[in-house]
Amino acid sequence: MTALLSLPASAWEEYAAGSDFAEPIAPLARTRCRGSRCAAPQADASTLAEEGLKELKAGRYPEAIARLERAAAKDASSAKAWFGLGNAFHRRSLARGAADSPDKDDARAAVAAFEKGLTLDPRLASLPEPFSLYAALEECRRAVGDNEKALKDNLKAIEVSRDNFMPRLQRASLHFSREEWASSSVALYRSVLAARRFHAYPQLSRLIRQAPRFASLLELPQNKIILDTYDAVEAGDLSDKEAEAEVRDYVDIVAAAKEEDSEAASGTRLAAQAPAAAPAEPSSDLSGLKGFEVAAVQRTDGDLRDSLNDPSSSPRREVPASPAEFVRERVRQGDDAFASERLREAILAYESAMTADAMRHELPLDEEARLFERIGSAYRRLGMFPEALQALTKALSQPAKRATSYYELALYCAEKMDLDRSLSFLEKALKTASSAQESTRLARDARRDKAFASLRKLRKGRFDSLLGRAAGKS
Numbered sequence: 001m002t003a004l005l006s007l008p009a010s011a012w013e014e015y016a017a018g019s020d021f022a023e024p025i026a027p028l029a030r031t032r033c034r035g036s037r038c039a040a041p042q043a044d045a046s047t048l049a050e051e052g053l054k055e056l057k058a059g060r061y062p063e064a065i066a067r068l069e070r071a072a073a074k075d076a077s078s079a080k081a082w083f084g085l086g087n088a089f090h091r092r093s094l095a096r097g098a099a100d101s102p103d104k105d106d107a108r109a110a111v112a113a114f115e116k117g118l119t120l121d122p123r124l125a126s127l128p129e130p131f132s133l134y135a136a137l138e139e140c141r142r143a144v145g146d147n148e149k150a151l152k153d154n155l156k157a158i159e160v161s162r163d164n165f166m167p168r169l170q171r172a173s174l175h176f177s178r179e180e181w182a183s184s185s186v187a188l189y190r191s192v193l194a195a196r197r198f199h200a201y202p203q204l205s206r207l208i209r210q211a212p213r214f215a216s217l218l219e220l221p222q223n224k225i226i227l228d229t230y231d232a233v234e235a236g237d238l239s240d241k242e243a244e245a246e247v248r249d250y251v252d253i254v255a256a257a258k259e260e261d262s263e264a265a266s267g268t269r270l271a272a273q274a275p276a277a278a279p280a281e282p283s284s285d286l287s288g289l290k291g292f293e294v295a296a297v298q299r300t301d302g303d304l305r306d307s308l309n310d311p312s313s314s315p316r317r318e319v320p321a322s323p324a325e326f327v328r329e330r331v332r333q334g335d336d337a338f339a340s341e342r343l344r345e346a347i348l349a350y351e352s353a354m355t356a357d358a359m360r361h362e363l364p365l366d367e368e369a370r371l372f373e374r375i376g377s378a379y380r381r382l383g384m385f386p387e388a389l390q391a392l393t394k395a396l397s398q399p400a401k402r403a404t405s406y407y408e409l410a411l412y413c414a415e416k417m418d419l420d421r422s423l424s425f426l427e428k429a430l431k432t433a434s435s436a437q438e439s440t441r442l443a444r445d446a447r448r449d450k451a452f453a454s455l456r457k458l459r460k461g462r463f464d465s466l467l468g469r470a471a472g473k474s
Contacts, residue, residue, distance in 0.1 A: 114137050
């Protein structure tokens with residue numbers, strides 16, 4: 001769940017170096033409210049909003065909507081409550097609607113809530129990932145027939161996630177529905193180029209051919225030629241230059257370049273208007289940190305590629321029959337690759353699974369946590385530490401904290417020679433273990449893992465004491 005990370009790698013490394021993960025200090029009581037109830041309505045609204053967001057994460061949409069509506073009623077100035085309410089209506093619209101066709105009533109309610117949130121927080125300072133808002137708003141506007149505003153929201157999604165192929169693919173679909181054939185082909189071509197830059201073209205190709213919303217694009221002959229041409233590039237039958245020459249007869253490449261320049265200028269303006277990020281506050285663990293959208297992960301290793309489409313590295317499988325089956329298949333491929341130490345391949349498979357699931361949210365939360373944990377582990381073993389930290393942070397942002405996620409974070413800190421913090425996370429791992437057997441296994445692994453070599457040597461007393469206590473409890 002791309003790939004553009006919501007924070008640059010340097011910012012995450014700075015956080016890792018600067019935070020001691022201490023328990024946060026409780027703020028002092030405001031004595032001017034003593035004896036009054038002036039803070040009670042605000043606290044009630046905040047509690048309701050948090051409860052609503054938890055219900056939303058669990059997929060209980062009616063309960064989420066009820067709590068978030070009450071939160072917004074108690075505190076009409078809470079952008080967080082309005083954005084959460086919009087998200088809840090949007091998610092329920094997808095659950096209620098037919099395939100790739102959201103329920104119109106819920107979509108209309110989602111638009112109203114999102115717009116209220118935007119009036120209160122126009123810079124989206126309260127949201128960790130603006131792309132998700134614009135993508136949801138575009139989908140809801142389209143469901144109710146407001147294609148003009150949907151196009152504007154789509155452009156904003158592109159501006160804040162410039163290397164993500166999805167908003168450009170959605171733009172191609174929007175232009176197609178308006179019978180703007182040339183613009184549809186330009187957007188599809190640019191979506192293809194974005195997907196190829198980040199080694200995600202197989203996901204894009206399958207999505208277009210399988211999802212009803214995008215399959216209609218291939219009714220336009222030039223769109224089918226574009227996709228068929230780049231399928232041939234992926235198969236090794238054409239070079240990139242040959243493909244570009246092939247599509248020049250069907251796509252206005254000059255117009256595509258001008259649109260790229262226009263979006264770049266618009267994106268620069270948007271970045272200039274954005275508020276400066278607030279410094280991260282210390283936390284007892286990483287669960288309070290904001291996550292990132294996997295559909296937009298920025299790659300720092302140019303060699304990462306979708307080796308599942310390379311016959312020399314793995315056998316081809318049949319194309320899944322549905323988006324849900326595609327997600328399950330990619331997870332299976334990732335698990336196979338991870339078990340065989342094909343770490344780059346595993347990362348791409350897991351990321352593509354969560355990219356495909358980004359708008360549907362059908363993966364259970366504990367499974368999302370497992371996938372982020374494995375992505376973090378793979379990045380750590382590859383020596384890509386900022387990416388590892390981001391993925392492990394996301395794993396621990398899920399409601400159910402996995403002991404193995406804390407263990408992986410302990411390994412990360414040990415390899416960064418942050419030994420005291422490594423011990424702290426190892427202790428959390430042992431305490432969070434779901435059973436005595438898991439605690440024993442983690443302790444046994446800790447005595448053997450090479451990444452803990454410095455910890456075992458330089459913090460021997462504390463290390464042995466910690467594992468001894470774990471053994472005594474099992």
